[in-house]
Amino acid sequence: MTSSIVSAVGRTIQSSTSNYSTPEVAQMDASINPGNSGGPLPGSHGHLVYYAPVRFGTPGVQAVDTPLGPSMITDINPTGDSNPTNLLVWGNQVFFSADDGTHGRQLWVSDGTVPGTLMLTMNPPTATLDANPADLTIVSNTLFFSSFTPDAGRELWKTDGTVPGTEMVEDIYPGPAGSNPTSLTDISGTLFFAANDGEHGIELWKSDGTGVGTVMVKDIRPDAASSNPVLLTRAVNGQAVFTANDGATGVELWQSDGTDAGTVQVTDIAVGAASSNPANFATDNVAFVYMSANDVVRGRELWGMFIAPHFVYLPVVLR
Numbered sequence: 001m002t003s004s005i006v007s008a009v010g011r012t013i014q015s016s017t018s019n020y021s022t023p024e025v026a027q028m029d030a031s032i033n034p035g036n037s038g039g040p041l042p043g044s045h046g047h048l049v050y051y052a053p054v055r056f057g058t059p060g061v062q063a064v065d066t067p068l069g070p071s072m073i074t075d076i077n078p079t080g081d082s083n084p085t086n087l088l089v090w091g092n093q094v095f096f097s098a099d100d101g102t103h104g105r106q107l108w109v110s111d112g113t114v115p116g117t118l119m120l121t122m123n124p125p126t127a128t129l130d131a132n133p134a135d136l137t138i139v140s141n142t143l144f145f146s147s148f149t150p151d152a153g154r155e156l157w158k159t160d161g162t163v164p165g166t167e168m169v170e171d172i173y174p175g176p177a178g179s180n181p182t183s184l185t186d187i188s189g190t191l192f193f194a195a196n197d198g199e200h201g202i203e204l205w206k207s208d209g210t211g212v213g214t215v216m217v218k219d220i221r222p223d224a225a226s227s228n229p230v231l232l233t234r235a236v237n238g239q240a241v242f243t244a245n246d247g248a249t250g251v252e253l254w255q256s257d258g259t260d261a262g263t264v265q266v267t268d269i270a271v272g273a274a275s276s277n278p279a280n281f282a283t284d285n286v287a288f289v290y291m292s293a294n295d296v297v298r299g300r301e302l303w304g305m306f307i308a309p310h311f312v313y314l315p316v317v318l319r
Contacts, residue, residue, distance in 0.1 A: 074114045077101040084108070088136040090143055093161055095120075097133050104130040107145065109161050120159055120166040123149055133157070137184040139191045142209045144169070146181045153178020156193070158209055169207055170214040173198045181205075183231040187240040190258060192217070194229045201226030204242065206258050217256055218263040221247045229254070236307040237287035241266075243278050250275030253291070255307055266305065270296045278303070 076082035082098040089095075092111055099105045103122055110117040123129040131147045132154075138144075147157040152171045155178055159166040172179035172195050179195040180202075191207045200219045203226070207214040220227035227244040228251075235241075240256040249268045252275065256263035269276035276293040283289050287306050294300040 073110060073112055074117045076108070076117070086134065086136055088138070088143075090138055090161070095136055095143060095159075095161075099130070105133075106131045107133040107147065107157075107159065107166070109159075118163065120161075120163055121147055121157070135182065135184040135193075137186060137191065139186045139209075140189050144184055144191050144207070144209075146184070148178065151176060154180045156181045156195070156207060156214065169209060170211040172196075172205070172214065183229065183242070185231040185233060185240065187231075187235045187258070188238050192231055192240045192242075192256070192258075194231070196226070199224065202228050204229045204240070204244070204256060204263065217258060218260045220244050220254070220263070232281050232283070232289075234283065234285070236283050236289055237309065239307050239309060241281075241283075241289060241307055245275070248273065251277050253278045253289075253293075253305075257309055262309070266307070269293050269303070 076084070076098050077100050079101045082100060084096045084098045087094055087096045093109050093116075094112075095107065095109050097105055098108045098119075100119065103119065106122060107120045108118065109120055121131045121133065123131055129148075129150060131149065133145045133147045136143060136145045141160070143159050143161070145157050145159070146154050147168075148154045149168070152168060153173065153176050155171055155173075156169040157167065158169050172181070177198065179197060181193045181195045184191060184193045187206075191209070193205050193207070194202050195205045195216075196202045197216065200216060201221060201224050203219055203221070204217040205215065206217050220229070221244075225247060227246060229242045229244040231240060231242040236255075238257070240258070242254050242256070243251050244254045244265075245251045246265065249265065250270060250273055252268055252270070253266040254264065255266055269278070270293075274296050276295055278291045278293045280292045281289060282291070287308060288304060289307055290302065290304045292300050293303045
């Protein structure tokens with residue numbers, strides 16, 4: 001690969017085959033290897049890369065015959081808008097939800113080229129039925145997401161970026177009802193999430209990407225009632241930190257190491273059946289959590305507490 005420097009900006013290049021001209025082109029100087037006037041030319045700052053398929057001007061000068069602005073990778077929906085959403089970059093690919101106008105809204109992947117832009121999910125035989133992939137979450141070497149099919153409803157799925165490697169992890173709620181996984185979160189290399197198996201309500205679950213490794217962590221609110229766990233977006237000291245309602249102490253802060261015994265309420269801030277409703281979390285990425293909470297006595301204030309495995313610390317009110 002030839003190294004280069006930006007020697008001029010704002011140039012206009014006139015096409016030799018049409019009346020089209022390209023304004024605001026950057027000129028890059030580099031030695032040209034005989035027989036190879038094309039290829040990438042990284043700039044001297046390491047972040048400017050231009051392609052030079054055509055030679056212009058004096059020897060030693062190459063320029064780009066296209067504008068330097070954004071360009072469409074591919075027209076996914078030729079008859080309308082594909083409306084890409086939920087974009088997530090993983091490695092050298094981007095994963096997203098889009099509608100090609102034929103198969104409904106599905107999970108797609110692109111490496112920035114037309115051949116490398118592929119639909120990963122589909123819902124036959126009703127071709128236009130939306131899968132509506134959501135909650136795209138990377139855990140180690142797997143991309144997890146929730147997706148809908150007519151036979152299983154909305155369930156937990158995974159992909160490695162290929163069509164054969166895109167599949168449902170487990171039908172947690174057997175049948176078409178769906179377990180509706182939410183709050184998908186990477187906790188130290190394990191996926192934690194909330195789901196409803198039809199027997200225990202919405203509770204805390206975890207998955208290693210296999211069917212047998214997808215299990216409920218704890219039935220926090222026994223029987224069919226739901227504790228409705230809502231997870232923080234990252235691990236705190238290796239623990240999953242979340243809010244939940246056990247039916248006795250209201251919505252409070254909980255932590256889990258992925259075991260039943262290690263899933264405990266951190267503290268009952270609003271003592272008794274009242275809820276402190278912890279929200280607006282922030283963490284120092286080590287072991288301390290900041291949040292807003294209401295202890296009923298002093299109203300909603302700033303709180304902070306340490307999170308440690310197998311230990312519960314009393315909260316500190318920061319006023």
